[in-house]
Amino acid sequence: MSLPLDKLRQRVAELQHHAEQFDKAKWFDKNRYIQSQPSLFDSHVFRSKSLKLSDYVDEVQEALAHLPPPSQRHALQYAVEHIGEQIEAIIKVLKSTPVWAKENRFQPHKKAKVYRQAVKKIMQPSHELYQELSQNHEFERRLQEMISLRQDQLIKASPEQAAQLNKEILALHGRLGRCRKAISATEDKIQQQEKQSRS
Structure with a gap:
């Protein structure tokens, strides 16, 4: 059985696939407001400054690779909660596109819930x-x-x-x-x- 961290990595790999499809479709090319922004998200959510969604998923994967050990309970909790916030932000952008809506038309809220549960499960061992x-x-x-x-x-x-x-x-x-x-x-x-x- 996969451990919670494996599950979350798997989910983020799926998110990377969606982000790459999103970038290939160039959804922002016709959006002047987005084009005028230095980055897609607030600086408190992501360090990256990019108009490519896959760059932000890369940042999530990097954060997952450098999680604090369970012994540092508060640091781990903060890191996991921040990753959760990042995933939610990426999904919000994806949900606004026709591709995501088409692929997930029977379960519009289920995908976001799956990621939230994967994030939550990581915290289990620490408390x-x-x-x-x-x-x-x-x-x-x-x-x-x-x-x-x-x-x-x-x-x-x-x-x-x-x-x-x-x-x-x-x-x-x-x-x-x-x-x-x-x-x-x-x-x-x-x-x-x-x-x-x-x-």
Whole structure:
């Protein structure tokens, strides 16, 4: 299964294709207002100054290639949000053209939503996965306490009580095993994402 960053790169590659088609069609050649502008977008959205849409997609791809690691949570969040803003701006220009409208006539808002979701998923490891890991560790600690408590009760228990306690201990060990599997799976996801960010 593709990681969120792979998905977003794939989406941006698709965007590059649309931008190249847009540039080839020379949509701005007859637009005097656009021709008089130094660049297509505000300087706070893009550094590039160009009337070629593909140049702006190149800037997005460059930003994706140099994302901060997940450990720098705030920097990563800012970078990803900015990339999201850039993608939205490019899509807004594309949506104003007949080519984009024709290709996406059955789903006018779906494309933009797909890019937004791809951007959002990148942020998951930097907060949701760490939160999930923390909750699982807390659950593991509570299960261990419950097992210890029942093991202490076994010492003074009657045979009937002991049978019931052993049953409960066995069930708790089952839950503990599942909890540890969940911890390992979450740690693997975080490790994969960090590896992906460094590559």
